[in-house]
Amino acid sequence: MKGPRRSGLPRRILLKGLAASLTLLWVPRVSADLEAALQARFGDRRPDPGGVELEVSSLVENGNSVAVTVRADPSQPAPAALHLFMPRNPEPWGGSFRIKPPALAEFSTRIRLAGTQDLMAVAEWDDGRLAARAVSVMVTLGACADEIYGEF
Amino acid sequence: MSLSARVRIPAAARAGEVIEIRTLVSHPMETGFRVDSFGRRVPRNILTRFSCHYAGREIVTMDLRPGIAANPYLAFRFVADVSGPVELRWEGDQGEVLTEGGHIEVTGA
Amino acid sequence: MRRWLLTALLLGSAVSAEHAERQSGYALLGDELRALQDDDFANPGMLWVDAGERLWSQAAGPDGRSCQDCHGDPTSLRGLANRLPRFDADSERLKNLDTLVRNCREQRQQAAALPHESEDLLALTTLIAHQSRGLPLDVTVDGAASAAFEQGRASFERRRGQLDLSCADCHERLQGARLRGETISAGMINGFPLYRLTWEGLGSRQRMIRWCNEAVRAEPMNPDSQGALALELYLAWRGRGLTLETPAVRR
Numbered sequence: 001m002k003g004p005r006r007s008g009l010p011r012r013i014l015l016k017g018l019a020a021s022l023t024l025l026w027v028p029r030v031s032a033d034l035e036a037a038l039q040a041r042f043g044d045r046r047p048d049p050g051g052v053e054l055e056v057s058s059l060v061e062n063g064n065s066v067a068v069t070v071r072a073d074p075s076q077p078a079p080a081a082l083h084l085f086m087p088r089n090p091e092p093w094g095g096s097f098r099i100k101p102p103a104l105a106e107f108s109t110r111i112r113l114a115g116t117q118d119l120m121a122v123a124e125w126d127d128g129r130l131a132a133r134a135v136s137v138m139v140t141l142g143a144c145a146d147e148i149y150g151e152f
Numbered sequence: 153m154s155l156s157a158r159v160r161i162p163a164a165a166r167a168g169e170v171i172e173i174r175t176l177v178s179h180p181m182e183t184g185f186r187v188d189s190f191g192r193r194v195p196r197n198i199l200t201r202f203s204c205h206y207a208g209r210e211i212v213t214m215d216l217r218p219g220i221a222a223n224p225y226l227a228f229r230f231v232a233d234v235s236g237p238v239e240l241r242w243e244g245d246q247g248e249v250l251t252e253g254g255h256i257e258v259t260g261a
Numbered sequence: 262m263r264r265w266l267l268t269a270l271l272l273g274s275a276v277s278a279e280h281a282e283r284q285s286g287y288a289l290l291g292d293e294l295r296a297l298q299d300d301d302f303a304n305p306g307m308l309w310v311d312a313g314e315r316l317w318s319q320a321a322g323p324d325g326r327s328c329q330d331c332h333g334d335p336t337s338l339r340g341l342a343n344r345l346p347r348f349d350a351d352s353e354r355l356k357n358l359d360t361l362v363r364n365c366r367e368q369r370q371q372a373a374a375l376p377h378e379s380e381d382l383l384a385l386t387t388l389i390a391h392q393s394r395g396l397p398l399d400v401t402v403d404g405a406a407s408a409a410f411e412q413g414r415a416s417f418e419r420r421r422g423q424l425d426l427s428c429a430d431c432h433e434r435l436q437g438a439r440l441r442g443e444t445i446s447a448g449m450i451n452g453f454p455l456y457r458l459t460w461e462g463l464g465s466r467q468r469m470i471r472w473c474n475e476a477v478r479a480e481p482m483n484p485d486s487q488g489a490l491a492l493e494l495y496l497a498w499r500g501r502g503l504t505l506e507t508p509a510v511r512r
Contacts, residue, residue, distance in 0.1 A: 061291050061442075062458035062512040065221040065305075086219050090185040094219035102231035103204075103211040104170065110221040112183075140442025142459060142512060144476040153312055153380040160302055178308040180461070222461035223305040 034087035034120065041083065041093065042122075042130060051076055051131025052123040063113040063139040070097070070121040072105035073131075079105050079123040088117035113139050153178045159240060161254030165232035173204065174227040177242055177250065183218035199224060199244045206256075207236025232258045282436065284447045285503050286511055294458075298510035306387065306456040306508020309380075309463050313388025316381060321372035328385070331369070335392055342390035343398050343505045346494045348406035355409050355490035358386045359465060377484050383463045387454045390507035397504055398451055400497040409487065413495030416488060422479030428492075443512070449500040450493070452509025459512065466493050 038046065055069040070082045082105060084094035089112065097107045105123070113119070120134040160174040177199065184196025196218065204212040212228055235258045242250045287295065298304055318329040332338060346357035356364075359377065362385050366375050375382035402410040417428045432448030439445075453466040464472075467484035470492060474481045482489035 057291070057293050059291075061294060064458040064461055065297075067293055067297070084219070089219045090183070091218050093217050095217050096215045097228075098213045100209070100211050102206075102233050104229045104231070106229055107212075107214070108225070108227040110225045112219050112221050143440035143443035143445060144473075153308065153384070156308065156311065156315075158302060158307065158311060174302055176303055176305065176308065178312070223308060225303055225305075 031087050033092050034085060037085055037087070037092035038122075041096075042124075045128060045130055047122050047130035047132030049132060052079075052082065052121050052133050054119065054121040054133045054135050056119055056135055056137055058136060059138045059140065060113065061140055062142065063115065065110045066113050066137065066139075067108065067110050068119070068121075069108040070106065072123050077125070079125045079131075081124040082107065083122040083124065084109075084111065085120040085122065086111065086113055086117060087120065089114045113137060115139050155179060155242075155244075155248055155250050157240070157242070157250055157252045159252045159254070161238050162232075162256060163254065164257045164259065167233060167258050167260045169232050170229050171232050171256070172227060172229045173238065173240070174225075175202075175240060175252075176223065176225050178223055179242075179244065181216075181218065181220055181222045181224060185218065197245050199242050201243045202226060203241050204228070205237075205239040205241075206230065207234045232256055234258055282447055283449065283500060283503055284436075285449055285451055285500075285506065286446045287452070287506060287509065289444050289446055290510070290512070294510055294512060298506070298508075304456070304508060304510060306454070306463060306510065309384045309387040309454070309456075309508060310391050312380065312384035313386075313391075316384055317388060321366070322370035324371070326370055328365070335388055338389050339392040340396060342386075342393040342507065343396040344400055346490050346497065347401060348404075348409055348494075350405050353405075355406075355487055355494060357466070357490055357493055358390060359467065359484065360490075362386055362389070378465060378468055383454055383465065386465065387463060387508055390454060390505060393505045394507055395504050397502045398497050398500045400494060400501070402494065402498050406494065409491045410494055410498065412488065413491035413493070413498075416492045417495050417499075422474065422477035424477040424479075426477045428473070447499075448496065449503055450496045451500050451503040452506040452511065454507060455509040455511055457511050463508065466496070470496075 051073050053071040053073065056066060060066045068084070070084065072079050072082065078099065081096055081098045083096045085092050086094050094111055099105050116138045118134045118136050120132055122130055122132045124130050156178050158176040162171045165171050179199050180197060181199065182194055182197040184194070186194045188194055198218055199216050202214040202216060203210060211230055214226065216224060235256060238254045238256060240252045287298065290298070301307060314335070317335055318327050320327045342358055346355045349356050359382060362382060363375055366372050420427045428448060431445055435445050436447045437444060450466045450469070453469065454463050456463050467489060470489060471481045471484065
């Protein structure tokens, strides 16, 4: 019996692939889908980096339920809303949490991630200012083929 | 499963104390993006909105989208400043409404 | 072909264990999912425990009897689920938790049947199994049960499906090996009914057996058949001593 071949790909193709994937790392993080979702929520406003904290595991075991906590930077005035975006989900807008005193600008929930992606939290202030934080989350695949049909 | 919630609302707090509300609702949060075994799209069926009133004030609302996990969990915190009722409310695509509540007694105000 | 597939899937993994360790699937969870299972508020399986409590005292059938009327508090059934399935000498049949609840419902309450994997059946079985959380799996496999037990053992070892794999191929001989992003479990059933993120809901032991059969592209077993129950008996015996975790959380 033959052992498994490590790869059927010629070395040159592998190297090209490696170079291509390195290039991808430098592509700006705002994908077309995320861009459309930001446009729908915020018009032409775009967030500055920082101003909001996003707690999520960097490696998750199943994309169907991922714990996240979004918290405004406590050193800044409290924002009016916290938004979640999952750029590679079929619908990138994940949800929006609006706060009025005495509520704190912070919430925890569980989300779906359709594969590895950069999850983004956006804080929005009453004056229209936006701030965002993105965190890369890798979603691993389970051992066996996932169930396709929900019935059984 | 029928729509129901588990909620944790503290019954008492000191004035100025930060308290946490935790909620878990039984709901499929069907995304509307899946197809069944006959290739038919399964219609979207999600909870779309959550709100929390505390002592008569709306302090938190949330728009929920299909990216929120099935059996949605939500926890948040606020400063207990006056005694009063806490009213939690969820609304969904099918017109369903679920309410849960409690009362926080604030001492030392 | 089968071996080629396996080897290809298990690229470079160290496969040593000839005999499975009795290890709960909990041991393979990451920190986040362990925390979810351990959190009695946020563990989504607790929604079914709640629903079971509501059903427990709800009258059903022509005489308007509830579970509560005969059994009292659900805690009276502590020590039941960890000893199932069991061989019933009168009917000469194996019975698991689903069988017992369904029989009670149809024969004693004379109420509408609870279909397999229906929310109401899962709510009641989860409530009942939850009462035995922390108790060790302890099934009887000798005496009258011995023939069924041997049938279950043979079923566990029998290759099946288009992938031509037996339960033992993966969950005994390859336990601990890596398969895609996951470690192959020991195939223990001490957490059921459990909340599986893949299902976004709860499932029974028999649902998992059915899922596994489908994964190796074998014909699913009828969850009421003695063959399926014999396999469940063998699986429970393999996990003897592991404590019940219902409702467990798995990926």
